[in-house]
């Protein structure tokens with residue numbers, strides 16, 4: 215029987231979100247219905263609401279979630295009712311050209327549930343990042359459910375489903391940070407702080423946080439920053455050179471999505487160093503760099519999609535490290551809120567007051 219539950223809907227560009235009744239079908243072949251326990255409010259949800267992703271309104275928002283599998287459809291063997299799972303937006307296909315090359319973390323044909331959730335009048339919903347988890351229950355492809363140790367708290371575990379994984383992976387996977395490396399992270403929101411934490415976990419010895427907000431820089435210290443730079447008060451490139459014997463960092467991570475901070479990252483790295491772009495630029499943005507500098511500095515300019523994570527490999531491992539006290543995830547949870555408070559949480563995010571507001575259901 216299809217179920218009626220409450221969910222957070224963005225009906226039109228720029229309009230405040232509303233909590234409405236949605237209809238969740240029973241899972242079909244390869245699908246699962248998950249009872250959501252917690253879901254973080256990510257900048258991408260706001261981008262959807264603002265029409266910045268596409269025009270397929272109405273959206274069912276929310277995508278950084280953890281919960282319990284309620285029912286599964288035919289052919290589902292990897293997860294079963296009662297499993298504690300983190301939802302992911304990288305259910306790999308196993309047969310695209312990247313999967314066949316043995317690189318499923320870049321899978322070019324990830325999948326979501328085939329059936330649609332709807333409003334009570336039958337209007338089909340577009341779930342954010344193919345998930346839609348600001349709701350009591352959601353329908354996903356079973357491959358979007360990654361089982362992890364159920365002793366982790368849902369409000370903490372769910373964060374690995376998007377922004378925190380993107381930041382951790384930007385340092386650990388894409389940037390390949392290693393023991394003794396120097397790292398600079400530009401932008402200390404949830405994603406940037408996770409990149410700092412990832413650098414710490416990977417054994418970096420100099421970890422430099424750059425932001426324009428002193429409060430964010432203060433919080434960055436809880437995620438491993440050994441030095442902080444307010445780039446409105448001093449030149450970040452010069453200061454990073456000073457902190458690294460005049461050389462620059464091994465890995466520079468841009469976690470904002472602005473051309474000017476990408477340029478800072480580009481010039482703040484050492485010869486043969488790596489720049490990682492994890493911030494998402496707007497389609498209109500352009501960047502101009504001296505061609506000879508791109509050659510002359512060597513190294514690598516990389517982009518990081520979802521931290522180049524493979525959920526089945528990374529989520530259980532990161533939850534284990536968290537449960538052992540080696541990975542600070544609880545520090546990202548600025549507050550827990552009710553499903554009715556998402557609109558207010560967007561405003562707090564815009565004002566820079568929180569790293570993550572997390573809806574608890």
Ligand SMILES: NC(=O)c1ccc[n+]([C@@H]2O[C@H](COP(=O)([O-])OP(=O)(O)OC[C@H]3O[C@@H](n4cnc5c(N)ncnc54)[C@H](O)[C@@H]3O)[C@@H](O)[C@H]2O)c1
Nearest residue numbers: 380401402403404405425426469470471492493494519520
């Ligand atoms: N690549 C991915 O897979 C992926 C996944 C999730 C999010 N993201 C992107 O990562 C970016 C960061 O997300 P977030 O949730 O941390 O956002 P956020 O808004 O919480 O954080 C951005 C931070 O950048 C700082 N900042 C702004 N302008 C700056 C400047 N000129 N110089 C230095 N610091 C500046 C802000 O003070 C803030 O602390 C966004 O672009 C988001 O879309 C990417």
Ligand SMILES: [Zn+2]
Nearest residue numbers: 307310313321
């Ligand atoms: Zn694939």
Ligand SMILES: [Zn+2]
Nearest residue numbers: 256258376377
């Ligand atoms: Zn997100």
